[in-house]
Amino acid sequence: GEDVEQSLFLSxxxxxxxxxxxxxxxxxxxxxxxxxxxxxxxxQLLTYIFSNMDMKQDQRLTVLLNKKDKHLSLRIADTQTGxxxxxxxxxxxxFGNEKLxxxxxxxxxxIP
Amino acid sequence: DxxxxxxxxxxxxxxxxxxxxxxxxxxxxxxxYWYKQDSKKFLKIMFSYNNKELIIxxxxxxxxxxxxxxxxxxxxxxxxxxxxxxAVYFCASSQDRWRGSTDTQYFGPGTRLTVL
Numbered sequence: 001g002e003d004v005e006q007s008l009f010l011s012x013x014x015x016x017x018x019x020x021x022x023x024x025x026x027x028x029x030x031x032x033x034x035x036x037x038x039x040x041x042x043x044q045l046l047t048y049i050f051s052n053m054d055m056k057q058d059q060r061l062t063v064l065l066n067k068k069d070k071h072l073s074l075r076i077a078d079t080q081t082g083x084x085x086x087x088x089x090x091x092x093x094x095f096g097n098e099k100l101x102x103x104x105x106x107x108x109x110x111i112p
Numbered sequence: 113d114x115x116x117x118x119x120x121x122x123x124x125x126x127x128x129x130x131x132x133x134x135x136x137x138x139x140x141x142x143x144x145y146w147y148k149q150d151s152k153k154f155l156k157i158m159f160s161y162n163n164k165e166l167i168i169x170x171x172x173x174x175x176x177x178x179x180x181x182x183x184x185x186x187x188x189x190x191x192x193x194x195x196x197x198x199a200v201y202f203c204a205s206s207q208d209r210w211r212g213s214t215d216t217q218y219f220g221p222g223t224r225l226t227v228l
Binding site: 031033035037041042043044045048086088099100101102104105 | 145147154155156160202218220221222
């Protein structure tokens with residue numbers, strides 16, 4: 001079965017880079033996603049990466065994928081107070097149904 | 113212009129009652145989903161419908177019944193509500209992969225259900 005793991009908490013000083021890590025077990029994962037959930041709000045898609053890519057950059061966000069180790073990371077450059085949220089990684093598989101399997105979420109706290 | 117909308121945003125009810133949560137998407141997507149987020153923020157798929165047809169049912173109790181009158185709507189009806197049903201329920205939608213999409217799922221704002 002599929003399993004997606006994340007650290008529960010991360011604290012970063014404002015202006016520093018944040019790196020949120022995720023590991024998954026399903027080698028047939030196709031797309032891997034990062035979602036952001038602010039307090040009391042829904043899930044906002046931040047970015048995604050296809051399994052045949054190693055890296056994707058989008059403004060302050062950099063996604064790195066190590067398929068061999070089944071490790072995904074999200075780097076947020078110049079972290080701001082507005083980045084405080086829970087970050088979820090999620091994956092879907094090549095075959096079978098289209099459901100998203102989510103990680104446990106990482107709560108990012110920004111220290112002024 | 114709201115892409116995926118849910119009503120109500122908050123729902124407080126007594127144990128044993130029957131309630132419905134509605135979801136609508138105006139993205140022209142073919143597939144819609146219901147997810148449950150528990151008190152520890154863990155998110156798990158409940159159901160998925162593709163063009164009004166059920167394609168995922170993740171061992172959810174029979175008290176939960178999704179209904180899709182058309183491909184833009186997926187409602188969730190819950191019978192005989194229990195304390196453990198208290199959670200935030202998220203609706204989502206995505207375009208079919210065969211149309212060249214990335215399965216990207218867009219989420220609604222969530223419905224916080226509290227069962228007393």
